[in-house]
Every structure is written in C-alpha cells, then in structure tokens.
Amino acid sequence: MQKDKFFREIENVNHPNEKLIKTHCSYCGMQCGMNLRVNTLTNKIVGVEPRYEWPVTVGKMCPKGVTAYQQTNHKDRILKPLIRDDSSLNGTKEGFREASWEEALTLVAKNFKELQAHYGKDSLSVFSGVSMTNEKCYLTGKFARVALGTRYIDYNGRFCMSSAAGGFLRTFGVDRGSTLPWTDIHETDCLFIAGSNTAECHPTSMFRVWAVQERGGYLIVADPRETPLARRADIHLDLRPGTDLALANGILHLLIKNGHADEQFVNQHTNGFEETKELVEQFTPAYTSMITGVSIEKIERAAEVYGKAPNAIVMFARGIEQQHKGVDNVSAYCNLALVTGKIGRPKAGVATFTGQGNGQGGREHGQKSDLLPGYRKITDPKAVEHVSKVWGINPEDMPQPGVSAYEMFELMEQKTIRGLYLLCSNPAVSAPNLNFVRNAMKNLDFMVCSDFYLSESAEFADVILPSVTWSEDEGTVTNLEGRIIKINKAQEPIGESKPDWQMQVELANLLGKGKHFDHLKTARDVAEEFRLATKGGNADYYGATWDKIDKQDGVFWPCREKEDKGTPHMFLDNKFYHSDGRAKICALPYRPPAEEPCEEYPLRLTTGRVVYHYLSGNQTRRIPFLKDMCPDPYVEVHPSTAEKYNINHDEVVKLFTRRGKAEYKVKITEAIREDTVFVPYHFGHDESINLLTIAALDPMSRMPEFKACAVEIEKLDTGKVL
Numbered sequence: 001m002q003k004d005k006f007f008r009e010i011e012n013v014n015h016p017n018e019k020l021i022k023t024h025c026s027y028c029g030m031q032c033g034m035n036l037r038v039n040t041l042t043n044k045i046v047g048v049e050p051r052y053e054w055p056v057t058v059g060k061m062c063p064k065g066v067t068a069y070q071q072t073n074h075k076d077r078i079l080k081p082l083i084r085d086d087s088s089l090n091g092t093k094e095g096f097r098e099a100s101w102e103e104a105l106t107l108v109a110k111n112f113k114e115l116q117a118h119y120g121k122d123s124l125s126v127f128s129g130v131s132m133t134n135e136k137c138y139l140t141g142k143f144a145r146v147a148l149g150t151r152y153i154d155y156n157g158r159f160c161m162s163s164a165a166g167g168f169l170r171t172f173g174v175d176r177g178s179t180l181p182w183t184d185i186h187e188t189d190c191l192f193i194a195g196s197n198t199a200e201c202h203p204t205s206m207f208r209v210w211a212v213q214e215r216g217g218y219l220i221v222a223d224p225r226e227t228p229l230a231r232r233a234d235i236h237l238d239l240r241p242g243t244d245l246a247l248a249n250g251i252l253h254l255l256i257k258n259g260h261a262d263e264q265f266v267n268q269h270t271n272g273f274e275e276t277k278e279l280v281e282q283f284t285p286a287y288t289s290m291i292t293g294v295s296i297e298k299i300e301r302a303a304e305v306y307g308k309a310p311n312a313i314v315m316f317a318r319g320i321e322q323q324h325k326g327v328d329n330v331s332a333y334c335n336l337a338l339v340t341g342k343i344g345r346p347k348a349g350v351a352t353f354t355g356q357g358n359g360q361g362g363r364e365h366g367q368k369s370d371l372l373p374g375y376r377k378i379t380d381p382k383a384v385e386h387v388s389k390v391w392g393i394n395p396e397d398m399p400q401p402g403v404s405a406y407e408m409f410e411l412m413e414q415k416t417i418r419g420l421y422l423l424c425s426n427p428a429v430s431a432p433n434l435n436f437v438r439n440a441m442k443n444l445d446f447m448v449c450s451d452f453y454l455s456e457s458a459e460f461a462d463v464i465l466p467s468v469t470w471s472e473d474e475g476t477v478t479n480l481e482g483r484i485i486k487i488n489k490a491q492e493p494i495g496e497s498k499p500d501w502q503m504q505v506e507l508a509n510l511l512g513k514g515k516h517f518d519h520l521k522t523a524r525d526v527a528e529e530f531r532l533a534t535k536g537g538n539a540d541y542y543g544a545t546w547d548k549i550d551k552q553d554g555v556f557w558p559c560r561e562k563e564d565k566g567t568p569h570m571f572l573d574n575k576f577y578h579s580d581g582r583a584k585i586c587a588l589p590y591r592p593p594a595e596e597p598c599e600e601y602p603l604r605l606t607t608g609r610v611v612y613h614y615l616s617g618n619q620t621r622r623i624p625f626l627k628d629m630c631p632d633p634y635v636e637v638h639p640s641t642a643e644k645y646n647i648n649h650d651e652v653v654k655l656f657t658r659r660g661k662a663e664y665k666v667k668i669t670e671a672i673r674e675d676t677v678f679v680p681y682h683f684g685h686d687e688s689i690n691l692l693t694i695a696a697l698d699p700m701s702r703m704p705e706f707k708a709c710a711v712e713i714e715k716l717d718t719g720k721v722l
C-alpha cells in the first residue's frame, strides 16, 4: 500500500531457538510495527525489535514501545481469579484470596442475577476501555446489551476521543480520526498542530513533522506549554488554557479578511459559511489576543502561513478536546480547512492524534452508550434491526441508550446503578473529580474487575478476573489513521489468565444467554460475526478480512466489500457524509473555561502526559526503566510564579482546588505560562491529580474539562526539598 521515502525493506536476522511474531505496540494510537522475539524452547517472549517494513512508523519506537514486551511475564501478573476476602491477608494480593474460574464466575453470575431480580436490568453497568482489540470491544457491547440486557455501558474513550468524535460528526457527518494516511504528513507544506504534545505522546510521528520543516514547510503549534514540539515550531501560539475557540475564530477571521477563503469550494461543498463569517467578525486580532494571551503578531503570522500554504494539515489532540467546549474546539479548527478548501485531497486535511491503541476502532462498535457496531445509532430502528438479526435477539429487546462515563458514576452514587463490570480501564486514577468517583465505586453493591495487574480500581472490586496482555491473544485494532491492522499472538496466556472475550462467553452461559455466545470459540469466530455486524454502517469493516489486512499492510475503513481495498483518503470526491453531501462550517461563539481563576484559586491547572508513562500508569509504573526515568509526579511552575510563592525546585508543595488537594514536587521551568501549572496524571492513590480536576462536561460529547480548572499553591511549613 502506501510506501514513501522512509520505507526500507530490511531482512530480520534469524537466531536459532527464536521466532519472530509480527505485531504492533500495546500502547498508543501510533501502533508502531514491531516483532516480538519468542524463545522456541520455552515459548516465552524474550524481547522486541522494530519492523522497518511497517509503512507508518518504519522501524521507529519510543521508550514505552521498546519495553512493552516486559509486561507479559511480569511478576505482578494476576494468575488466577481473586475473590475479596478481607480476613485473608495472607492471600496473593492483600484482601483477596485465589479462586477457581468456576467459583469466581459463578459468584459473579449469582450477584448479577440477584441485583437484576431486585432492582431491574439497568441496575448493572459495564465500563470498558479501548486497549482491547476490535473483536473484544465489539463483544463487550454485545455482552452488555444481550447477556446483561442493560442500557448502562460506556467506556474510557469518553475521556479521550469523544470530543473529536462529536466535532467530526457535526462537521463532516462521519468520525474517522484522520482524513488522510500518516504517509502524507511529511509531504504537506504546513502543519498546524493544536493541543498535542506530539514528541512525548506520539513520538514516532516526529520524523514526519521534522521532514516538513526540512523541505521548507512550516510548523505552527498552539499549546500553553513550550513542549519539545513547540520549541521547534516556526510559530508557537502560547495561549491560555481553555481559550482555543477564540484562537481558531481569530485565525478564521484573518483567513477570510485576507482573501484565503476558497469561495468555489465553500459554495459547492459546505453549509454555514455566511453565519460563521458574521460570527468571527468580532474576533479581530486585538480581541483574540486579549482572550488568548497570544500576541497579535503571532496570530497574524499564523493565519498568513496557513493561508498561503498550498497544502496544509490541521492536527489536534486532547489539549483542545478535553475541555467543556471540546466539540466546539474541534469544529472550530476544522473550519480552517473547510473555509480554505484545504481538505479532500492528498497532503491536505484534518487529523486528530487518536490516543489509545484502539481509540479509533473501540469507539465505533458499541461500547459507547448510544452506539451499535459499524457506528450505528442505537436510537435508529434500522440499525437496531440489523444488529438484532446478527445477535439473534428481538429488536424490542435492544436496550435504550445509557449515559456517559462520568454520569454512570453519578448513578452509582445515587444507587440507580448497583453493580459494575469494569474491564480495561482504571477510573480510580483516570476519571475527573476522584473523591466523588472513588466514593461512587465504594457505594456499589457488587463490582467485578478484569485486568492483568492489580489496578487502583481493582482494589474496589469484589471479584478480579485475570485477563491477558495484548501479546497473548489475536485480533485487529484500528490505528490513528483509520487503518485496521492485525495484532498477533506471541505466547500462550500465562497462569490461568484468559482473553476478555472468552470470559464473556463463559459468563453469558451462566447468565442463561449461552445461545447468543456459544458459537464463539476463537477470536477469529468473534471477528467473523463482528464484520457482519458492521456491514452497511458508516464504519463498515465487512471487507477488512484478516487475510486482506495481512496482504495490504492494513485496510482503511470504510471497506465495504471483499474486493474493496479500503479508503486511505476520505472525501476525495468532496462528498461529505451529511445527507446533502456537504460539510458544515460551524458558527461557534466563545465560552470561557467552566472555572476561571479567582482570588482564592488564582492559577490555571492543566494536566497531561510524559513520554515514559501511559495513562493511569498501571502498566508503565511496573516497568523498571520507565519507573526509573519518571518515578514520581511533579508540578511544573514558571520561575516568576515560583518566586511569588517563595518555592524552590524540588520542594514539595500542596496544590488545591475546590474539589481536592495533593502534594507534588516542584519542577521550575520556563516552558510554561506564568498563570498556569501542569501536572502529569499517571499516578495513583494520593498522587492522582484527578483528585483536583473538574467534571465540567461538554454538552455534546460529555467530555470532562481535564485541561483547565482554577488552582492554588500552598507552601508547606516543612519547606521540604527531596
């Protein structure tokens, strides 16, 4: 398929007693190509090497990728099911005792049945995640709707991709995270990247970014911090957190004023231009600068560079999306591409940096409260009819839409939801406003958690089910381009661990729903049913057979037929997915962050990631190299702010907001605005910054505002320096 100047065919060395299993990294949406090295005498994974022939990442990996293989045979793996037994502190894990699968699953089924008998079907909930394959994500949605019959299912992508999804759906009528393949990026003339710490979070994209500049192209970055990406940018728009909507409107104002609008494209292929033009009139450079704190010169220069570039790609990530106006931010940045007609052809378009390994596929196939496989709406009778047929249920038995991830915790607190099946997520670290969320989990009558390590969330569970790592099962995931790729099995599951899909088939049996699940004996069986369930939907995977994925280096969806090669570029015919074929340019008034700084909480808190850790950190905090490189959280503070508070580098201070408090070591850096502090969120218990964050939800995507709230620093009496 897409081969470019970086492509190299290098033959792998074959060692005796070793085989190589072609696969992809377990972590982020880049899904770097790698071979797992397996010792053929022990049949155990012993190492990793990059795959140069993988066209997207051509042999590149980051520190997490090169150590990912150490997860599989790690000493902390949960090897048998665990049942809460507070009296047995001698068990393998504190407060739990080991049990057989039969005992554990029977206990789960008994509790689920009793809760539903007493409180109705919707007293149970499922909270899942998208580090799982498409097949597992698909079956989790089916399990909730068919085996449990509950409306309450949602997943960690709600905290991740939901605003991008909402913005793309509103603007283009379809939510594929990138309108073009990654192999186009280095060939464009201008990259406008907003709210993405690319060098730490999608590091293997960076060689393509540098290549744009090496060819004489431009890099514009919008970020309140001087990240490694921002440092190399031609223009760094160092805005106040939460003000992107004003920035995007201000740039659109200048694009229109300076004659960069593509009138023919706008007239023929879009709606909404006139009202948007009217709305952005007030966003003069001076007004935009006043709201965002970015200088007028920088705003003007950015508009000029983007406007003049023959081809340009607008890219963004959670920095703009994890706000209570995340959907508006996404549509506002998409406006730039639509008004200038820089979309619908190679080397020009829009892309979000999808977060988790299967952050794209996992949001398309029914883990979201209102969606069914193939990106179908659960409120659409035709969609329900199609999926019910594949599942062998009556359409009337399909549950109604549920509520979003954070709102499920609200229902737990109110005791509307009494039972939780948590898999592949660690919300006791990663959800916002943790004091509330942890209490909601404590308030449950019964909770089961599937994970391969004991997570902070598993500590709340009554039963823990040992799942497998990505290397002990097979299936597909969809990377950040929208390319469906194959994950291969390198090793048999260790101990008694099992893939999640297998647990669900067994549990469905115990719940009396075996006839809908019993035929699923292998991951491939799940894949076959899954493809059928997506057939005809917007995210149609029907033509993406495992053989085709292997032959073509992946398949871009939609791929509707066996003969169809897939769709690397979206909208090449300038046909968008709204019923009239036009994209929507959106008029979006500016709204400030939900919580603005005040006398009591004078600073802005923003949160995010470091290169060495992944999400809640439950996986990466156990890998020796990663832990050594970043053992503790910290708070980034500008030197003048530090002076104001009389605090020193490495001194421990208390941060507090209206919701909670935590202590962090100070890292003094000029790479942050004076009015802003930053804390990475990969740490558990008392170190979780989510004790402080706000659960202000976007009205459309229900995304919490992880990226902006009001905070104060308190110098501790101890003045302790570590």
Ligand SMILES: Nc1nc2c(c(=O)[nH]1)N[C@H]1C(S)=C(S)[C@@H](COP(=O)(O)OP(=O)(O)OC[C@H]3O[C@@H](n4cnc5c(=O)[nH]c(N)nc54)[C@H](O)[C@@H]3O)O[C@H]1N2
Residues within 6 Å of the ligand: 028, 029, 160, 194, 195, 196, 197, 198, 200, 201, 202, 222, 223, 224, 225, 227, 239, 240, 241, 242, 243, 244, 317, 318, 319, 320, 353, 354, 355, 356, 606, 607, 608, 609, 610, 611, 612, 613, 614, 615, 707, 708
């Ligand atoms: N090393 C590492 N890589 C990862 C992950 C990880 O945990 N660790 N997680 C993966 C996942 S699931 C995700 S979602 C992605 C996330 O990838 P990113 O979105 O790139 O990561 P974040 O650190 O959350 O935030 C990105 C940037 O947004 C900036 N920012 C904060 N507030 C604002 C704002 O108001 N406006 C703008 N324009 N920028 C703002 C921050 O300073 C930060 O540099 O990374 C993926 N890759």
Ligand SMILES: Nc1nc2c(c(=O)[nH]1)N[C@H]1C(S)=C(S)[C@@H](COP(=O)(O)OP(=O)(O)OC[C@H]3O[C@@H](n4cnc5c(=O)[nH]c(N)nc54)[C@H](O)[C@@H]3O)O[C@H]1N2
Residues within 6 Å of the ligand: 129, 131, 132, 133, 156, 157, 159, 160, 161, 318, 322, 355, 356, 423, 424, 425, 426, 427, 429, 430, 431, 432, 450, 451, 452, 453, 455, 467, 468, 469, 470, 500, 607, 608, 609, 614, 615, 616, 617, 618, 619, 681, 689, 690, 693, 706
């Ligand atoms: N303050 C703040 N909070 C944030 C963010 C932020 O930027 N700031 N970002 C948000 C974002 S973008 C995201 S994506 C979320 C992520 O938050 P989480 O969903 O909590 O992310 P993980 O740490 O990946 O949790 C996955 C858990 O499942 C386990 N696991 C991995 N693979 C499997 C599997 O196949 N099966 C099972 N059963 N278990 C598995 C892992 O060991 C881990 O414990 O955090 C969100 N929270």
Ligand code: SF4
Residues within 6 Å of the ligand: 025, 026, 027, 028, 029, 030, 031, 032, 060, 061, 062, 063, 064, 065, 066, 201, 202, 203, 204
């Ligand atoms: S960039 Fe992402 S996919 Fe690639 S090695 Fe690092 S964590 Fe893995």
Ligand SMILES: [Mo]
Residues within 6 Å of the ligand: 159, 160, 161, 355, 356
């Ligand atoms: Mo994410």
